[in-house]
Amino acid sequence: MESSFISTLVLLCILLVSHGASALPANKTALKQVVIINKKGPYLGVVVPNPFELGPLMVPGVFKPSVHIPFVDLGGRRFHIGRVADRKVIVVMTGLSMLNAGITTQQLLDFFAITGIVHYGIAGSTNSSLHVGDVTIPKFWSHTGLWNWQRFGQGPNDPLSLEVNGDFTRKLGFLHFGDNNVPEGSATNLLNNVWYQPEEIFPVTGTPEVRQHAFLVQVDPHFYGLSHQLKCDALQDLPLQSCINSTSCLSSKPKIVFDLHGASANVFLDNAAYRSFLSTKFSISLVDMESAAVALVSLQNEVPFIAIRSMSDLAGGSVHSNEAIVFGGLAAQNAVDVVVKFIKLLPK
Numbered sequence: 001m002e003s004s005f006i007s008t009l010v011l012l013c014i015l016l017v018s019h020g021a022s023a024l025p026a027n028k029t030a031l032k033q034v035v036i037i038n039k040k041g042p043y044l045g046v047v048v049p050n051p052f053e054l055g056p057l058m059v060p061g062v063f064k065p066s067v068h069i070p071f072v073d074l075g076g077r078r079f080h081i082g083r084v085a086d087r088k089v090i091v092v093m094t095g096l097s098m099l100n101a102g103i104t105t106q107q108l109l110d111f112f113a114i115t116g117i118v119h120y121g122i123a124g125s126t127n128s129s130l131h132v133g134d135v136t137i138p139k140f141w142s143h144t145g146l147w148n149w150q151r152f153g154q155g156p157n158d159p160l161s162l163e164v165n166g167d168f169t170r171k172l173g174f175l176h177f178g179d180n181n182v183p184e185g186s187a188t189n190l191l192n193n194v195w196y197q198p199e200e201i202f203p204v205t206g207t208p209e210v211r212q213h214a215f216l217v218q219v220d221p222h223f224y225g226l227s228h229q230l231k232c233d234a235l236q237d238l239p240l241q242s243c244i245n246s247t248s249c250l251s252s253k254p255k256i257v258f259d260l261h262g263a264s265a266n267v268f269l270d271n272a273a274y275r276s277f278l279s280t281k282f283s284i285s286l287v288d289m290e291s292a293a294v295a296l297v298s299l300q301n302e303v304p305f306i307a308i309r310s311m312s313d314l315a316g317g318s319v320h321s322n323e324a325i326v327f328g329g330l331a332a333q334n335a336v337d338v339v340v341k342f343i344k345l346l347p348k
């Protein structure tokens with residue numbers, strides 16, 4: 001695997017020299033550096049959404065940059081080469097949302113020799129027993145933003161709609177906007193229904209142009225099993241932060257929670273009704289804007305994946321203003337603390 005990466009990249013360099021291939025998202029120097037970097041690999045990929053989540057990882061003593069080539073810029077992204085907990089890593093920041101997360105994960109896998117992906121960040125809790133500051137290691141991820149929006153007047157079993165949209169669009173369930181009218185049952189709601197659809201995926205070992213469907217994406221069983229070791233030493237050995245200063249503290253001591261179902265979409269959720277819908281309809285405990293994209297790209301590339309997300313807010317579930325404004329930084333720090341602890345469990 002590793003040597004095929006290297007030969008591909010050597011070939012790329014030769015092509016670049018002979019044809020000056022301008023379509024490639026990199027310059028010659030950067031591609032030559034990629035070859036050198038891969039010779040010293042393979043690496044664990046660490047995929048991070050935003051600057052405030054990247055910050056707490058990139059501090060001295062946590063991330064140790066490579067003395068040879070500390071980073072390389074490719075296709076608009078900076079790939080940081082170095083070590084975390086003495087394990088070789090390549091850290092990359094994606095930017096907000098599904099498209100950025102998906103593209104960047106694919107770039108990471110296309111350019112570098114990567115053995116697995118750890119993704120982390122903050123999230124909104126849609127589960128009443130998950131509190132701000134808690135860190136989750138969910139077992140499943142779903143993209144809940146691929147919709148089939150039904151015209152007004154048609155219902156679940158409308159034959160015409162089924163003929164147009166296909167049977168598979170009816171498998172996961174739907175949101176009926178009228179259920180949220182106040183007072184209940186009051187008026188007609190022209191927004192009607194949206195039906196959730198599974199993503200189309202094209203695995204690297206599948207037949208090109210033959211789609212498969214994926215809604216529930218399970219994290220890597222080996223990574224997931226390893227992460228359960230954090231259960232035992234979490235409280236003694238891993239004090240998660242509870243306070244941002246001497247007066248602002250969380251209402252409960254943060255904990256690490258497993259066995260959950262997380263969801264991602266291009267939506268910053270701060271709405272109690274939709275929060276409650278996701279929880280009752282799909283048993284979703286947390287929402288963010290990237291994890292499912294990283295999970296789906298890892299699945300297609302058949303690369304092990306796990307995500308660690310810390311709760312910054314209740315996704316609209318409390319009467320107070322969104323908690324992320326005050327506790328976003330604390331949540332990001334708690335996620336990083338658990339990520340570092342997880343990386344320590346991996347072989348050197």
Ligand SMILES: *[C@@H]1O[C@H](CO)[C@@H](O)[C@H](O)[C@H]1NC(C)=O
Pocket residue numbers: 027028029030033071072073
């Ligand atoms: C090409 O990549 C090298 C190494 O990463 C970098 O130092 C240089 O600034 C890049 N050149 C351009 C034109 O982007």
Ligand SMILES: *[C@@H]1O[C@H](CO)[C@@H](O)[C@H](O)[C@H]1NC(C)=O
Pocket residue numbers: 244245246247248326
């Ligand atoms: C603690 O942080 C909160 C929220 O940012 C702020 O309102 C408060 O003034 C801070 N207290 C101290 C003692 O700095």
Ligand SMILES: *[C@@H]1O[C@H](CO)[C@@H](O)[C@H](O)[C@H]1NC(C)=O
Pocket residue numbers: 127128129130257260261279283284285
């Ligand atoms: C909510 O979280 C708790 C753990 O904090 C878990 O036991 C429960 O199953 C979760 N609810 C759902 C619907 O997943």
